Amino acid sequence: MLAPTRCVGCDTRTALGVPLCNACRRTLERPAVCSLAGIPVVAAAIYRPPIQDALRRLKYASRPDLARPLARLLAEAMVQLSGTRALLAPVPVHRRRLAERGYNQAALLTRELARLGPWKSAPLLLARRHWSGAQVGRGRAERLENVRSDFVVRQARRAAGQTIIVVDDVVTTGATAYSCLLALRAAGAEVAAVAAVARAGGAPEELLAGTPFEG
Numbered sequence: 001m002l003a004p005t006r007c008v009g010c011d012t013r014t015a016l017g018v019p020l021c022n023a024c025r026r027t028l029e030r031p032a033v034c035s036l037a038g039i040p041v042v043a044a045a046i047y048r049p050p051i052q053d054a055l056r057r058l059k060y061a062s063r064p065d066l067a068r069p070l071a072r073l074l075a076e077a078m079v080q081l082s083g084t085r086a087l088l089a090p091v092p093v094h095r096r097r098l099a100e101r102g103y104n105q106a107a108l109l110t111r112e113l114a115r116l117g118p119w120k121s122a123p124l125l126l127a128r129r130h131w132s133g134a135q136v137g138r139g140r141a142e143r144l145e146n147v148r149s150d151f152v153v154r155q156a157r158r159a160a161g162q163t164i165i166v167v168d169d170v171v172t173t174g175a176t177a178y179s180c181l182l183a184l185r186a187a188g189a190e191v192a193a194v195a196a197v198a199r200a201g202g203a204p205e206e207l208l209a210g211t212p213f214e215g
């Protein structure tokens with residue numbers, strides 16, 4: 001497979017394997033690592049254009065090819081995890097959503113990350129238990145309640161005693177990642193980090209209280 005030659009932000013040509021053109025890279029807002037229940041949340045960008053547009057196309061516009069360059073950007077932000085031999089567990093989507101979209105964007109990112117670092121992909125480690133419906137426009141409390149028991153560790157024996165990095169495309173309130181984290185801890189796994197291409201802006205301590213938007 002050829003490396004992408006177009007910028008994920010604006011579709012202009014870039015050098016082979018380069019995910020962002022120079023103009024888009026200049027506008028990229030690199031977030032500080034923040035904490036979610038004591039676990040570092042590592043993200044390549046703040047959820048704003050051009051990465052916001054790229055993630056929306058990955059998710060809603062049938063552009064699974066964007067997973068590879070976006071994973072490259074995320075891998076750049078994961079240098080401090082490059083010595084961590086962890087399993088990468090993508091946040092699962094509900095099977096109804098999977099049927100609509102045809103792919104889980106977090107699983108695609110995970111597969112690409114496993115090619116770029118010392119981590120192993122564990123795409124089936126987590127499963128989503130219920131259909132929680134669209135998160136858009138819901139309040140924080142409702143969202144937290146809605147996802148609390150949504151995830152289950154499907155491969156409990158594989159997870160026990162392992163170091164895990166939870167992978168998602170976007171972390172907004174952190175409620176989804178938090179729910180995965182609780183399920184993994186209950187299964188005896190140690191979560192080393194949450195890795196996302198983008199996360200909501202604002203101060204780190206505001207992450208769990210972020211304003212609702214898709215993610």
Ligand SMILES: [Zn+2]
Binds near residue numbers: 010050
């Ligand atoms: Zn660009």
